Amino acid sequence: MGEEFRPRSIQERIAALNQSHINNESAPKKTPPLPARPSALRTVPVPGGPMNVSHDVTVAGNSATSPTLNRDGTSPQTLPVQQNHDTQTNAQKQPPPLPRRKSTQPAPALPPRQPSTQSRPQPERKASLESIASSASGMTTTTSTSGTSGSVGTKNVIRAPAWGETELPPLPPSSKRSPPSLPRRPSGINSSTVAEQPRPTPKPPPPATGAATARPSKPALPARTPSYTSNGSTETRRVPPQLPARRPSSHQPAQSPGEQDATTGVVRSVSRRLPPVVSPNEISKIRQSSLSVLSKHAEEPEAPVTNGHSNQSAQPEPPPVPLASRPDLSAIQATKPKFQPSASQTSNAMCLKCRDFSGPDNHAAQFPRTSLPTHDLGWLAQQLTAPFPSLTDKARAIFTWLHHNIRYDVDAFFNNKVKPSTPAQTMQTGLAVCEGYAGLFATLAAHAGLDAHVIGGHGKGYGYTQLPPGASLPAFESNHAWNVVRIDGGQWKLIDCCWGAGAVENKGQPTFIHRFDPEQFTQTNDEFLLKHYPERIDQFYTDDGRPKWAWEEYILHNPDRPFGVEPPTIFNVAHEEGISRHTVRPVGKQVSINQPGPMRFQFGLICEHWSVTLHGKKSAPYLFLLHTHGVDGRKDEMIPFTHVRGTAPNGGGDWWYVDIADPRILGAPGQKLGVAFLTQLGQRTDGRGLSVEEFRANFGRVNMAWSYVLQWELVA
Template sequence: MADVEEAKFNTLADRIAALNGQKNFTAPSPSAKRPPPPPPPGANRSPNPNPNPNGNGNGNGITRSQTTQSPNLPPRPQKQSLPPSLPRRANTTEAAAAAAEILALSRRDAPPPLPNRTSTQPSPALPTRRPSAQPLNSRRGSNSSEISHVSTISNLSLNPISSRTSTTSTETQPARRVLAPTLDQAKLPPLPPSRKEREAQAAKAAAERETTEVIKAPLLSTRSAPVVPQAGSRPGLAPRLPSRPTNSQVDENPSIAPRRLPPPPAAFVRPTTFESSRKPSAPGPRPSSDAPPPVPLSSRPTFSQIESVAVRTSTDCLLCRDFSAPDSVAAQYPAHSLPRHDPIGYLANVLCGPFSSATDKARAIFTWCHHNIAYNVEEFFGKCIKGRSVDETIFYGKAVCQGYAEVYQAIAQRAGLQCIVVVGHGKGYGYKPLAKGERPPPKDATGHAWNAVCIDNGEWKLLDACWGAGSVGEGKYTKHFTPYMFTLSNDLFGLSHYPSDDRYFFRNDGRVPSWEEYYIGPLNGEPAQVFGNLSEEGISKFNFSPMEKHIPVYSGEVVRFQFSKICEHWDPMRHGKGKSYLLLMKIQGLDGRKEDLVPLETDGFWWWVDIPARDLGAPGQTIFLYALTALNQKDARGVTKEEYYRTKTSGCYSMNWAVFLKWELV
């Protein structure tokens, strides 16, 4: 193709005029939109509607790829923020041509316009919903639309479909619109009556009932009508209620013989016992009149009330209560037969399950500790006590006081009893009574442990399972059952146990004794030495005289030896081993030259005898309290004082004794 020399122009206006004069070029009108720029070389993908068979370019030097135009796109909307274009000046042709050239050059690099968003085609219409044939079972309680209610219900719950159909597809099971039934076709349950309606019905029923009762009630006569109190008169007091209902019917006027007290000697001062450490208060001032005030007869109890209280006391008293059932159950479950996985739960079930009384449950655990746990004297005297768990202590079979208390607490709490471990001081092994006039040591409420358990009637009971199982002496342990460590009252229990916490005395009077009062005790010196178990014979080891170990010989007084039963209603035939033994005092005679056995008098509750101090013996000698156990090779239970003297005066007899108490003469 021959090169064509391009004409040279001096101004832009001459160039524009030359271009307008060409045949194949027509200047666009100012209002017409310029087509988009041609695509780059090598990217000619659009078909050419007017192909050139020669394969060369046009006469003006423009190739086919340059003349190919892309399809027209809708114009891009102009930004509203651009300022409006200025009107073209009509008196300047050259300026107009220059502006057109600048506009053409600026649009060459601009991107193609975007399609107009306002000219969007409408979306296809959705298919209409078919009405549902499933009726609603209940009417909604609000005024919401029925259609919205149906749309929130699963298609699966309204119309069960086959397992082959997808439950999530809305095309296979379209939702159906359900119309509400008419008002007369709906069957709604009646509404419950409101509160006002219920109150009105109750008032109406009460009025009808009162009217009916008044009509049917018989008329009262004048004699049976109650007396109307006069104005200003004082109303009478309500009748007194008994503390507890009587369970037995007793004769109103039985013949009850009063209990006789032992007669005091002529020149003898009765020693005081320490059943209660409270001192009597000073008497108040007497009234001006010498006559005593009248006895209120209305508050005097009847004989039936007194007898019922006596019967109740005999069943509630721990000293004479029959514990044969819990003691027999406790002996049936040795430690080697217990399961290894849960011995505490097993013992709580087998020991306490057969009994409904909390007292019997507590007693069964107390007796089981005696049969299955021994005191660990090896670790105690070797001062190498090891800490063990409750399960280990049960299967090991040995423990010190802390181990006894922890085992008892674990079983009791598992059985549903309230039980705690009390730590404090105990007058056990190593305790030495103070001599007369000796001062007590500083307070040290440690070294021992025991328990407090809640028994019948919500009463907190102090007990010592360690001392109840046996005793320690001379480096060895002696196993013997001591039941009074369970039956002893809290006041007497506190004579040998002092807790570190003042809340755990549990005394009947609520008083907290001092350390000096506890350590010295109620005696002014050492107590008399006790042998055997007096409680088995019904004799109290806490209520006898003289309680001091040493008895002066040259005091010139008559010494009374006096003993009592453990409780007023203790029966030797029902609670003991049979009839009571005859008690004898073994003395040394005047100046210790003649031994003798003096029997004691008794009235069924007290035993006593009065002996001059000079007849007891000489200083340095000892005297004893004996119990006649055998007479002429026969059991001596029930032998009276007269039978003893007849046998003794016969000249041919044999006797056996048991030692209960021992004193020393000074």
């Protein structure tokens, strides 16, 4: 560039002004060319007062910089400089040549910089239009103000300090608290292997071209320890104290090399350790002890650590746990109700006829509907079924509870006022028809974890009559509902809760008889289907695996006459003694005295597993007698039955029989032939366990009492 600008003194400026007046008077007025502008200029923004107007003042002697932006990010606007009339007149005259600055003359020193605690722009100074205009009128350097040139004084020249030539003032102490102590270092890491990541050193900017190249080299900035936080305050980072080395532990998982702690930001260099080699003996011990862990270091106690330092002082061992006060699990379980199946149930769990349901039945009777604290069906299902692990017992408890707490709505059924109801409504009112029974059972079973469904179809219940011979076959009609539930062994069991709760009798004035019928739960599916025909083909669940029964076969079959004839009369006491109506012979109600002999009369118990003593809870079976009337009905006689013990493991499956060589001794036509058991013989008021020899020795000599269980009619 050309000659370097040198500021002039006041005397030189006055002399230059006088010379210019003299030249203007003598010489013709001629506009001289403007001197060349120095290439190295620095523009400094001058605050512009309320309008935020800034001046671009040219500063010589420093490297060029870009203009400064306003606070809102816009470019600073230039303000026209007010000049007087004399200055405008002298601008048309040729100014005197500027003296040259020596190349070796150093730049004037800058004033000391005001201390600052922030790296943000300096706060605004006083910036009024009057002060800007008065300052601009006394300057001699050229000013770029919207195309108008002016003069700038030397004392208003602003020089920015070169980078790296000054030191920042010390920052005030931090007002924040000291950082919290570091967390406890995991065992197995040596403090010598932990190193803090070095802080990168800031690099100086590249050297400026032009006049700045002649300056001496700038010294490097010292390392700055304080760091600025987001709010402008300083915070000095403290190096945490080194933790003592811990004893290596085989149970401490090894960290990967170079892993950085998320809490402290410290990079840890941990060497990976291989697990110890397991000997063949230890492998065999592990296989034998299953879940036990064998390690020779497992029993070594680790030194306790407090605040990052190991506590070497001996700590007292905790007292041993008193075993006497430890709760006994067996004693707790003994207080809960347990209903374990008997040996006979274990031998044949699928036979429900001989299964002892006294546990579920007695438990279900303890939850009357009117005394429940809540009508929540889920709570009730859990209370009824929780003590029983067997699915069959769970279903039986719900079946029995419906018998005790839900009554058949006779008024709604016979007056055509039956409306669809929900299980909650049935629970609230305690009244239901067959659909309400089935829906409530399915809901309670679902809450108890059972798989149960409602089946609709035809039922041979109240009002059913057998079709007369030659009558037309009626169409299918759905008039009943029942359930199917999955019990033990995955078996699907058909049950009827409505008929199990009681029966409707008295055709003139129907009345619900509250009578428990366990056969609606225990009978086989084939026996159940004699009175139930589902509307869907996949809901038969037959025992023999047949896909379905034909509608004609079902509707023409009379369930009260399984063998096609009217069966003999069976009294209720027979069910109490475990006698099954399917085992009674002869199967017909009428017995001819003129048929050839011999003739056998027999009966047996409910099933081959049922025992009078085990399932019937009786001390011994009764002595059964066949009461005949002799030839022409003129001589009554009591013939004892032969008792055949069952071959089941617990004595179940007993049966009784008697053979009559000549049927004419049974009596005359029209007389009744019955089977009775002795209830009293002489001084013996209990006839159980009475032998045939005792009966024959005292027959006709002492008083006797008996009760009938079966009865036939004698015909010619």
